[in-house]
Amino acid sequence: YNITNNPSAPGGPSLWQQGVSFSFGDFAKKELIWSHQPTPVGAFQATRPPDSTSPDDFLYTSKGDNVEFTTVYRAEPDTWNFQFKGVAANNGNSPIAMDIVHTTKSPYGYMPVGLGGFENQNIPWNGQNLDPTNLYALSYYYTGPISSSKGTVTIGGKTRNLTGTIWFEHQWGNFNSGQQRWTTAYT
Numbered sequence: 001y002n003i004t005n006n007p008s009a010p011g012g013p014s015l016w017q018q019g020v021s022f023s024f025g026d027f028a029k030k031e032l033i034w035s036h037q038p039t040p041v042g043a044f045q046a047t048r049p050p051d052s053t054s055p056d057d058f059l060y061t062s063k064g065d066n067v068e069f070t071t072v073y074r075a076e077p078d079t080w081n082f083q084f085k086g087v088a089a090n091n092g093n094s095p096i097a098m099d100i101v102h103t104t105k106s107p108y109g110y111m112p113v114g115l116g117g118f119e120n121q122n123i124p125w126n127g128q129n130l131d132p133t134n135l136y137a138l139s140y141y142y143t144g145p146i147s148s149s150k151g152t153v154t155i156g157g158k159t160r161n162l163t164g165t166i167w168f169e170h171q172w173g174n175f176n177s178g179q180q181r182w183t184t185a186y187t
Contacts, residue, residue, distance in 0.1 A: 139173030
């Protein structure tokens with residue numbers, strides 16, 4: 001499950017590659033159900049979730065044609081709730097619904113990716129365009145490499161109860177990842 005909001009220019013509105021990607025694999029059956037759906041154009045704005053108890057809590061939400069998602073972070077206890085509704089791209093347009101809650105496991109917790117949690121996003125990777133006054137071409141980037149996860153995924157009316165371990169990444173900053181095909185493939 002991946003939410004992408006890449007602006008067309010630093011600090012600008014999102015005109016390209018804004019959407020939600022979802023995939024669910026059954027390794028035993030060698031099946032993969034996937035979806036990529038655009039969401040309405042415009043920068044995501046964080047708000048406080050209902051009944052928030054911390055100034056560090058936040059909520060992102062967006063709704064479009066055949067897609068809706070909500071991300072809620074609660075600082076106490078350190079939990080992330082991801083909710084998604086969409087349709088499969090390769091399974092007869094089956095409806096998909098996901099509701100997953102996860103927390104990082106001790107002793108791993110959160111870990112920075114790259115030096116000090118920053119990653120260089122130079123496009124076209126030539127060392128130019130770095131602007132330390134606004135951090136353009138840098139992103140904040142961290143991971144919860146081993147996170148406990150629990151919830152449900154429903155595809156085509158069949159609900160699967162899931163409990164296990166996931167890899168979590170959160171990356172944001174004042175950069176645009178360009179329109180090269182490899183950026184989409186990486187995502």
